[in-house]
Amino acid sequence: MLNLVEITLKSILRDRVFHGIIFSALVFLLIPSVASLSMRQMTELSMNLSLSLLSFILLLLALFLGGTHLWKDIERRYTYSVLTLPISRSSYLVGKFLGIAIFIFAVACLLGLVAAGVVVFSSGIYPPERPIAWDNFVAAVVLDALKYILVVATAFLFSSVGTSFFLPVFGTICIFFVGSASQQVYDYITAPATTDISLFTKKAATVVYYLLPNYSAFDYKVNAVYGVPIAGSGLLLTLAYFAVYALIVVALAALLFEKREMN
Template sequence: MINSTLSTPYPSTTMNLNRTRVIAANVFREVIRDRALYLLVFFATVMVVAVALLPEVAASAEEQMILDVGLAAIGVLGLAVAAFVGTGLVNREIEKRTVYAMIAKPVSRSEFIVGKHWGLTAVLAVLVLAMTAIYIGILTAKQIPVSIASVLLSALFQILELALVAAVALLFGVLTSSLLATMLTIAIYCVGHLSRDLLSIGALTDNAELHQITEVLFLLLPDLSRLNLKNQAVYGMEMLPPPAELLSHAGYGLLYTLLLLTLTVGIFSRRQF
């Protein structure tokens, strides 16, 4: 079976969940052991500094700014892990040729890619939840009012967003070098948060070609604003969209992630090692 997989141009993409979970667990242990503690310490430091300094420079809106800084820091640190780690998960193994050992085992390439994504997503989920707990703890200690329910819901959607970004990172990691893949992933993240603005700009212009380009970009690129509930977390549950809309946004994120993983598996399956 292994020999036939390596000799054909289209290796098997069938999945075994047990093998996929093993790959995910290895990724999780490796990344958590190497980076998690430093990120949590850094985030806690950012929050403590923000709580100490912002009242001095923004006396009339310090609570609002502390809330915003904390949520923004969670997003930025999560993006850094998804982009820098995600692009290297596959690319590093290709460059070091350790991928040969993986595909020589009874592991399909779909298991390899999906396992990497599951492991990284688990890391991102743990980091986001841990930083959210630190965030809520510091706000509570400083007696800054915050809607815990809306913050937790925002954290859940942050995990969905970062899972999508991790899938983007894996896709580019299969296609190009780690540095370029990281840059492209961050670019997609930024454009994904501006895609609706680009569509609005295109609708305002008289240039039909530009309008069509912005529509195509909006359809192709992920609309990450659907998964961004940071403002709602700051202002409370009453600002959240209706439950049906939230479910629609969550479904969008999951479906887009699935499509990206399917594309990544298809490309990776056609690479010859």
């Protein structure tokens, strides 16, 4: 499987689309100038913009890599060569997933360092009123990476059955938007003040909330920007949620991929 992880990493690093996405990271250099427009909250704005840009780049990478990687192997008939090696289809899929997950995590760490540099530079120009919560910043970056690894897992689930890139890419985008909003919707419909919603809608929203990945659980940007303390138990719960959800989705993708015919 390590062999496949290595090949996957090579394929990503040699892809021109990836080079384009990484090139967009140059926008980080503009952040201090934009943040300087806010005189009093330059550090906060820098951190906010840096984390948002980091998140956006990771989203593009997750959609591009997760949604097209497996499909490309099938479309270009690489699978005829690779799946006939003594490698099970599950190992192939998991190897590919791990390769992309490692890459997403590495890019998050790298861009996290760039973002930290931007924040340090901005705070040097206009010192913040309170100390920067670097531990929260690290947690926000790491959890953001995990969120997008989960996006990759979802894309792999769609890729395992899809015959084109439409289902993996657009299906994942839909799930991403719904999964990012499901917590707020759930909180709203279960609030005691909410009375004008039918029972069916409540049940449906609850099912969607539990079934789809809850991406908002990984959003610690506010904690990083304003130094709001992060509860250790909440962090552990999010990590456990990631591990269990990713495992279930990847296992399901592997199961479906095992049954797929390579005509």
